[in-house]
Amino acid sequence: DAGITQSPRHKVTETGTPVTLRCHQTENHRYMYWYRQDPGHGLRLIHYSYGVKDTDKGEVSDGYSVSRSKTEDFLLTLESATSSQTSVYFCAIKTGPNTEAFFGQGTRLTVV
Amino acid sequence: RKEVEQDPGPFNVPEGATVAFNCTYSNSASQSFFWYRQDCRKEPKLLMSVYSSGNEDGRFTAQLNRASQYISLLIRDSKLSDSATYLCAVNPLFSGGYNKLIFGAGTRLAVHP
Numbered sequence: 074d075a076g077i078t079q080s081p082r083h084k085v086t087e088t089g090t091p092v093t094l095r096c097h098q099t100e101n102h103r104y105m106y107w108y109r110q111d112p113g114h115g116l117r118l119i120h121y122s123y124g125v126k127d128t129d130k131g132e133v134s135d136g137y138s139v140s141r142s143k144t145e146d147f148l149l150t151l152e153s154a155t156s157s158q159t160s161v162y163f164c165a166i167k168t169g170p171n172t173e174a175f176f177g178q179g180t181r182l183t184v185v
Numbered sequence: 186r187k188e189v190e191q192d193p194g195p196f197n198v199p200e201g202a203t204v205a206f207n208c209t210y211s212n213s214a215s216q217s218f219f220w221y222r223q224d225c226r227k228e229p230k231l232l233m234s235v236y237s238s239g240n241e242d243g244r245f246t247a248q249l250n251r252a253s254q255y256i257s258l259l260i261r262d263s264k265l266s267d268s269a270t271y272l273c274a275v276n277p278l279f280s281g282g283y284n285k286l287i288f289g290a291g292t293r294l295a296v297h298p
């Protein structure tokens with residue numbers, strides 16, 4: 074158990090509303106990641122962080138922003154949710170730059 | 186071209202069969218490689234790391250071919266419980282040294298009696 078908690082686990086929201094997903098870790102790891110997973114696309118990297126206030130964009134970052142003000146929390150925000158952002162979102166942590174990743178249980182987001 | 190590519194399958198095999206998955210990657214400076222298993226509606230879980238010399242864990246064997254830029258996973262004596270999606274993952278090296286773990290789209294395996 075890598076001590077990763079995602080919240081909420083399920084959410085239904087309306088188009089145009091802001092949504093924030095939270096990833097919390099208990100192990101003080103430096104590297105944190107947000108992925109989305111859709112049929113036919115696998116896991117695609119949205120944003121990642123390599124320390125407090127250090128974040129960068131992944132391959133599908135449009136429409137998403139992130140913040141990391143504490144080591145243990147990495148927040149993903151959809152400023153104005155769209156139906157195309159309906160997906161399963163996974164948070165992951167890595168213990169080092171070249172190591173494997175450990176995943177949270179995922180958040181299933183539906184935008185109606 | 187995608188950074189990491191996998192055959193999506195599905196692979197439908199009988200119990201006891203041997204099945205192999207391949208995964209190609211485009212960044213020749215990639216540093217580390219992994220295979221993950223994902224069950225339906227669950228998070229991916231690490232199956233095994235892939236080392237340059239190849240490595241084995243029970244019925245599972247992983248290999249890396251740097252010259253051709255692919256990794257492989259071999260499953261021997263397939264069990265019903267092996268039915269899942271198998272994802273390969275690669276840590277490509279980018280400028281600045283910050284590695285991102287990039288995943289293939291996954292290969293679905295269905296083992297039948």
